[in-house]
Amino acid sequence: MGGDQVLLALFVGFVVPAAAEQGRVSVWLLGALVVAAAVLGDSVGYEVGRHAGPRLLASRIARRHQEGIDRATDTLARKGGPAVLLARLTAFLRAVTPALAGAAGMRYRTFLTWNAVGGLLWGIGAVLIGYLAGASWESVASTVGTTGAVVVAAVVVVGLLVWRVRRHRSTPTAA
DSSP, rough: OOOHHHHHIIIIIIIIHHHHHHHHHHHHHHHHHHHHHHHHHHHHHHHHHHHHHHHTTTSSSHTTTTHHHHHHHHHHHHHHHHHHHTTSSSSSHHHHHHHHHHTTTTHHHHHHHHHHHHHHHHHHHHHHHHHHHHHHHHHHHHHHHHHHHHHHHHHHHHHHHHHHHHHHHOOOOOO
16 A cells, blocks of 8 residues: 555544544445445455456466465365454455456355455444544644644654555565
8 A cells, every 4th residue: 555545544544534524424324334334445456357257367467476466365275254254354455356356266255254344344343443533633633732633643644654655665676
């Protein structure tokens, strides 16, 4: 996940649900939209994998990650639907599992069932975390003032970005 994706995830994952906590957005509508987007997005990924999977897996980028792709494909073959559900917990797997499931020929009904359960758990969880963060934001703001709370939030975001960049730079590249 790049820096711009981290910022987008922070915005969508925390700022928007925090706005729901403050009554500016319906938390129920937000939850429904997040779950629907998660399930529909992964269904598109499944179809991409089903139709273009072999070509994508033969690409240079995929070959650089062949070991991880092989492990993920093996897990999908052994565990099936529960692997789709568990993939929601890891950013990389959340991104590649739908296409791998399609490429591996997993039945769509099986994929959709487990994807919907995972999307429901992940989507509602993400919205609730942001919603609760909104309540915490008000507590922090009342204690240290709005300016102090903004400074704390900025320090956290910058810290996350620095950590991510350092982690990315320290990861050895494939030769």
